[in-house]
Amino acid sequence: MNDLVAAALTAAKERGQDVADVPLTAIASAAGISRSTLLRRLGGSRAPLDEAVRRTGVDPGGRPPVRDRAIEAAAHLVAERGLAGVTLDAVADRAGCSLPSLHTVFEGRDGLFVAVFLQYGPLPDLEVLAADPPERLEDTVRAIHHTFAAAFDGEPRVLPAVFADLFGRPDGPAARMMAAHLPRMFDGLARLLLPHVEAGRLRPLPLPVLVQLMLGPLLNHVLFRPVLEPALGAGLPPLEDVLDLFVEAYLRAVALPGPGHQGR
Structure with missing residues (x-):
């Protein structure tokens, strides 16, 4: 088996791969034998070879990248x-x-x-939403709220930590992390909101203002909710109910009545 281990390590080094990712054909070639001979010596499975490599102190790999x-x-x-x-x-x-x-x-x-x-942020789901947005303004606003709320509430809780760093160090790594993705994020939000501005359903405010009016209350709530829950208990409405209230408040603030307004 030692010669097969040496052949596997050599082939892995030459190919720049983990041993587990090296085809048996390449290992057999490095050992100077045929693939069928290699399999016969291994008992029909490469598992004994991977285990032998592991016993030498080398991880054969096969894990995620x-x-x-x-x-x-x-x-x-x-x-x-x-x-x-x-x-x-x-x-x-x-x-x-x-x-x-x-x-x-x-x-x-x-x-x-x-x-x-x-x-772990909201961008992937936001771009999926922007690629096939709801027709109604109310549905669009609700979907955006749910997208951001899910990103904040998901495990591991990366976004709360990001915002904690952002508030504490405006020039720190969180700011650089956000800056790298803000253009794509605002592009997705523009595709979701600006058609409603053009159709006369939303007030023609600058996009950053439309976004801040929408996400400001939501971010404030989800960041403080872990503190509010033990303090207020049953007095704190479920998150789903809170999101409905935020959607309603946003539409009261920026939605325009008229022919282009689809009944919210």
Whole structure:
């Protein structure tokens, strides 16, 4: 088996892959035997080879890519410690990867945080919504509220940690993380809201103002809700009811009655 382990490690190094990802044909070629001979010596399965490689102290791999593992690890660390408490060393340790690999994949901590925000923030769902928006204004506003509320309430709780850092350090990593995605986020919101402005259903306010009027109360509520729940108990309405109230308040503030207004 030692010769097969050596062949597997050689083939993995030459191909730049984990042993588990190297085809048996390539391992057989490195060992100077046929694939059928290799399988016969392994008893018909590559599992004994992977186990033999593991016994040498080498992880045969077959796990998710470093990028995926690092983003997941960083997200949980951000939720636990806040952005300021997350180092690349801690991410590498939890993700089971090397520090140089993180620098190669993300080009530093800010690049990793940007990737975390993209995966755990509202942008992916917002762009899906913008690609096929509801026809009615009320449905559009409600869908936007639900999209952002779900991103804040989801586990790991990345967004609350991002906003905590943003409020504490306006020039910190959270600001850079947000700045990297704000153009795409505002593009999605523009595709959802501006058609209603053009149709005479929404007041023709600047887009940033329309967005702030919509999301300001929501962000304030979801950020403080974990504090309010134990203090107010049953006195705090369910989040779904709160979202309905915010939608109604937004439409009262900025919706225009008239022929272009679709009954909210």
